[in-house]
Amino acid sequence: MAVRADEGILSQYLTWTSLLGALVIYVTLNVIVNTISAPKYPTxxxxxxxxxxxINGVRNLFDGFTRxxxxxxxGYNKYSRHGKTFVLPPVLGASAQTIIPREQMPWLLDHPDHVLSTKDAHYDMLHGDYAFVTPxxxxxxxxxxxxxxxxxxNLISVIPDLDDEVGRDVDELLGFDTGNWVSLDPLADFMMKVIPKITNRMLVGEPLCRNTDxxxxxxxxxxxxxxxxxxFAVTPSFLHPIVGHISGLAPKLHYWRTSRMSIPLIKQRLYDIQQKDSGNPEYKGWKEPHDYITWHIRTALAEGREDELKPSRVALRILPLNFASIHTTAITGSSVLLxxxxxxxxxxxxxxxEALRVYNESGRKWDKHALSRMYRMDSAIRESQRFSAFTLSFIHRKVMVKEGITTPEGVHLAYGTILSAPWWNVASDDELHKNPEVYDxxxxxxxxxxxxxxxxEEKTKEDGLKIKQTGLVTTNDRHLAFGHGRHACPGRFFVAHELKMMFGHLLINYDIKPLTERPQPTWIGRNQMPAKAVLEFKRRESLAWIPHLGNKI
Ligand code: HEM
Known part of the structure; x- marks a missing residue:
């Protein structure tokens, strides 16, 4: 009977509503604790x-998800357009950001790292204490x-490998059936299947880049x-060391599992490089593979970084590079397709x-010269980064000077403040781009x-340099999709080649059914959740468009 009574009490209190209520109270209390311990934001x-x-702080944290x-x-219209700084409040999972107007971008970018640091901003934002295996x-x-x-x-040497990898992975996924359409979500089923392999071809080479495990x-x-x-956002900060060490087990496990496969490769490469350098005649004809492992070992040897020559350390470095590359490239690529x-x-x-012309003119292979002449594709990708910008702000910096720093406008920013630039608004500003609401x-x-x-002769009369600066990889204060300044994305040259090759291969070899309308993404907090969509692909019957024959495309 006693048991029955307990069960009654339990079922009376353990309702979905009470559990939800407890969860809300728990999250709210934690948010308050985290707010007290957060760095001081400029007042x-x-x-x-x-x-x-x-009260407003707590409301911001929750409302920020949707607003x-x-x-x-x-803030952009009220302050940035008039050269003024403002604060974007914290949202669950991300701290407040002080948004710097475009006019003050040179000031932001000119400071050395020990004054305004990119590394420390990323460390804080990504929870470097726990999330990357070791601080x-x-x-x-x-x-x-x-x-x-x-x-x-090293891009020239990487391109032949990329050419091989792109064709192989895309064809494996989409097949050679010229009679039936294949339906795929452009992000989950296409980009997220292909991009990790291509990226890892550059990082670790084949066959590991295709190993499913x-x-x-x-x-x-x-x-x-x-x-x-x-x-971390829903955990009180005093518990972060405990929660951090527990949650940090998952990245450690993933590191351990990947390193079991990468360390033998790294050890072999270290050995080969050592043999080659010591003049072993058996290594006369040995060519170093063009991948991250070689670059890492060569750079560490040249700079006397013994610590960076440990195989386990090289294996560790491959993880944050996958983090920096895969989702960014996959989301960009799927937006371009849509x-x-x-x-x-x-x-x-x-x-x-354009793709067929350039491909045929370069002897039916992709090379640096051919890819640099894909002006339309270059533009279509850059325009998609602008039109479908997937995050609100880029160019993150943390104030590292203990006494704080003062902006040209006279605003004092305390130690620990996170600064950034409003990419989403710059991308859609009608004073910077004609008809910004149109994908052109x-x-x-x-x-x-x-x-x-x-x-x-005609070219000498024009400002060719200025015209060339509208390219995908040329960052400026209107094109912040890869950041700007000395910490701008060093992967952007690779991405430009990778995506042009991939879209070139797709267009030449496959038909893709047009969509009646652009599927719309949703926003959660400061980031876009790409739209779910279906694209239909079918292998084309005739591949080669030979200009002098002029056969139909
Ligand atoms: C379309 C794909 C990509 C996009 C949109 C992108 C975007 C960015 C942006 C905006 C930054 C600067 C962040 C800031 O200023 O706060 C950045 C930094 C960085 N990216 Fe990329 N990225 C892409 C692909 C890649 C790839 C493929 C790699 C590597 C192979 C890479 C490696 C890095 C690294 C190492 C940094 C840090 C640079 C530094 O702090 O000095 N990214 N990326």
């Missing part, structure tokens, strides 16, 4: 959202240094980092004509194609 600067203060985009737009990984991001130093200058654990790691942001295939069919036809794929290539069509 002399206007806030958007519900403003400052206790951050509205708030940053309000050292982001405290000393040597992998970023290696990528800055090597990726762009390795890729599943690598993707598992990237998801651990994303989950950690939410977890933007192009919800435009009038002439857009895809024009891109296909050839916005940046029309002028470039006209210029390239001029005679050598």
């Amino acid at each position: 002399s600067v206007p806030w958007v959202g519900h403003g400052k203060g206790w 951050s985009r509205e708030w940053i737009t309000e 050292r990984c982001l405290q000393d991001p040597y992998h970023e240094h290696v990528i800055h130093k090597n990726l762009a200058r 390795y890729l599943a654990n690598m993707l598992g790691f990237t998801m651990d980092v994303i989950r950690a942001s939410l977890l 933007d192009i295939f919800s435009s009038p069919p002439e857009v895809a036809a024009s891109l296909r004509e 794929p050839f916005r940046f290539s029309r002028e470039r194609e006209r210029f390239e069509g001029l005679s050598a």
Whole structure:
């Protein structure tokens, strides 16, 4: 009987409503504790959202989930357009950001890292204490240094591998059936299947780049980092060390599993490089593979970084690079597909004509010269980054000076303040872009194609440099999709080649059914959740468009 009575009491109190209520109280209390322990935000600067203060602080954290985009737009129109700074309130999972107007961007970018630090901003935002296996990984991001130093200058050697990988992975996924359509979600089923393999071809080479166990654990790691942001937001800060060490087991496990496969490869590479350098005659004909592992070892050897030559350390470095590359590239690529295939069919036809022409002219292979002449594709990708910008702000910096720093406008920013630039608003500003609400794929290539069509003599009369600066990889204070300044994304040259090759291959070899309208993404907090969509692909019957035969496309 007693048991029955207990069960009665339990079922009376353990209702969905009471559980939900307890959850709300728990989250609210934690949010309050976290708010008290957060760095001091500037008080002399206007806030958007519900403003400052206790109650408003809690309201901001929850409302920011659905209203951050509205708030940053309000701040942009009210303050940024008049050269003024404002604060975008914290939202669950992300701290407040002090939004710097475009006019003050040179000031923001000119400061050395010990005054305004990108590394420390990323460390805080990504919970570097726990989420990257060891705090050292982001405290000393040597992998970023290696990528800055090597990726762009080695692209010519990487392109043949990419060409092989892109064709192989896309064809494996979409097949060769010319009679039936294959339906896929462009992000989940297409980009997220292909991009990890291509990225890892550059990082670790083949065959590991296609190993399903390795890729599943690598993707598992990237998801651990994303989950950690939410977890820390709903946990009181005094519990972070405990929760951090527990939640940090998942990235450690994913690291361990990937390293079991990458460490033998790294050890072998270290051995081969050592043999080659010591003049072993058997290694006379041995060519170093062009991948991150080689670049890392070569850079660490040249710089005397013994600590970075440990195989386990090299294996660790590959994880944050996967994190920086995969979702960013996959989301960008799927937006490009949706933007192009919800435009009038002439857009895809024009891109296909360019891809076939360039491909055939370069002997039916992709090389640096061929890819640099895909002006329309370059423009369509850049325009998609603008039109479908997937996050509100980029260019994050943390104030590192203990006494704080004062902006040109006279605003004092305390130690620990996170600064950023309002990318989403810059991208849709009608003073910076004509008809910003329209996806105009050839916005940046029309002028470039006209210029390239001029005679050598005519070209000397124009400002060619300015025209060329509208390219995808050229960052400026209107094109912040890859950041700007010395910490701008060092992977952007790789991305530009990778995506042009992939879209070129798709257009040449596959038909894609146009969409009647652009599927709309949703926003959660400061980030876009890409639209769920279905694209239909079918292998084309005739592949080669040979200009002098002029066969139909
Ligand atoms: C479309 C794909 C990509 C986009 C949109 C993108 C975007 C960005 C942005 C906006 C930043 C600067 C962040 C800030 O200023 O706060 C950045 C930094 C970085 N990206 Fe990318 N990225 C992409 C792909 C890649 C790839 C493929 C790699 C590596 C292979 C990479 C490696 C990095 C690294 C190492 C940094 C840090 C640079 C530094 O702090 O000095 N990214 N990326």
